[in-house]
Amino acid sequence: MKDYIKVFAPATVANVVCGFDVLGFAVNEPGDEVEMRITDTPGVTIKRITGDDGKLPLDAAKNTVSASVQHYLQHINRLDVGVEIELHKKMPIGSGLGSSSASTVAGLFAINKLMGDLLTAKELVPFAMKGEELACGYGHADNVAPAIMGGFVLVRSYDPLDVISLPTPEGMYAAIVYPEVDVPTKDARQMIRSKVFLKDAVTQWGNVAGLVSGLFMKDFDLIGRSMKDVLVEPTRSILIPGFEEMRSLAMENGAIGFGISGSGPSVFALAKDEATAKKITKAQQQHLNKLNINSKAFVSSVNAEGPREIK
Numbered sequence: 001m002k003d004y005i006k007v008f009a010p011a012t013v014a015n016v017v018c019g020f021d022v023l024g025f026a027v028n029e030p031g032d033e034v035e036m037r038i039t040d041t042p043g044v045t046i047k048r049i050t051g052d053d054g055k056l057p058l059d060a061a062k063n064t065v066s067a068s069v070q071h072y073l074q075h076i077n078r079l080d081v082g083v084e085i086e087l088h089k090k091m092p093i094g095s096g097l098g099s100s101s102a103s104t105v106a107g108l109f110a111i112n113k114l115m116g117d118l119l120t121a122k123e124l125v126p127f128a129m130k131g132e133e134l135a136c137g138y139g140h141a142d143n144v145a146p147a148i149m150g151g152f153v154l155v156r157s158y159d160p161l162d163v164i165s166l167p168t169p170e171g172m173y174a175a176i177v178y179p180e181v182d183v184p185t186k187d188a189r190q191m192i193r194s195k196v197f198l199k200d201a202v203t204q205w206g207n208v209a210g211l212v213s214g215l216f217m218k219d220f221d222l223i224g225r226s227m228k229d230v231l232v233e234p235t236r237s238i239l240i241p242g243f244e245e246m247r248s249l250a251m252e253n254g255a256i257g258f259g260i261s262g263s264g265p266s267v268f269a270l271a272k273d274e275a276t277a278k279k280i281t282k283a284q285q286q287h288l289n290k291l292n293i294n295s296k297a298f299v300s301s302v303n304a305e306g307p308r309e310i311k
């Protein structure tokens with residue numbers, strides 16, 4: 001059995017506008033990397049973290065990667081195993097791109113490979129949800145499930161957990177822009193109303209069903225018509241500078257649909273091809289420049305495979 005592995009796990013766009021806490025998809029860029037080594041001393045340790053500007057804990061009990069690896073080892077009854085982890089952050093933290101999920105999933109994929117693929121991708125989801133609980137106070141699956149399983153994923157139910165892989169229409173690209181302002185997930189969640197009107201709920205579940213149907217039917221128009229959120233976006237978008245202008249720029253430049261990525265501040269658009277996606281992010285970044293806001297852009301196809309071993 002191998003005693004070393006290096007893994008890439010993808011960033012994810014959660015919610016996909018109308019599917020708050022139940023829809024997400026993975027992208028090929030950005031993503032995080034984990035190097036994992038089996039050692040002779042039992043226990044899980046974090047040896048090094050790069051690219052985090054010192055923001056993430058090295059304490060193995062507090063770090064989402066080590067904590068979920070520990071949880072996995074406990075589950076398979078292998079607390080005798082020693083594991084040393086190096087985490088390489090390759091994406092912004094607190095950006096709404098599933099940064100903690102990517103790290104946690106990379107770690108779980110790595111340990112599962114080193115232990116001989118004992119669990120399936122779907123079976124790893126609850127372990128990654130524990131990591132999310134540690135990172136932001138609640139264990140949602142709309143980032144971790146697509147990060148592990150790849151493609152678009154629907155969380156049909158949390159109790160019992162029921163995650164379903166959805167098809168990804170060929171050629172679809174994501175155009176992501178991260179305005180460099182601070183919007184912690186915890187704060188973005190507090191913005192949301194806890195009670196909704198029935199008429200808004202009707203609109204929302206119509207759109208979720210429309211989006212899922214659009215993915216199956218490969219119908220970009222239907223997907224675009226369904227990318228509307230009447231419950232969460234109206235309040236959360238207030239925290240994102242230039243949000244409405246970025247929407248207009250996305251749609252004017254050919255986007256299928258546009259919205260907040262996860263809890264923000266990143267925004268994303270879906271596009272029919274790479275050239276359109278690049279046009280969208282360019283226009284949006286120019287707008288943010290005018291507002292004196294630094295930004296990062298990521299143009300990526302949808303990641304269909306989830307995490308992968310890298311050299």
Ligand code: HSE
Nearest residue numbers: 014020021142262263
């Ligand atoms: N569904 C979660 C939320 C995702 O919107 O709060 C957080 O990235």
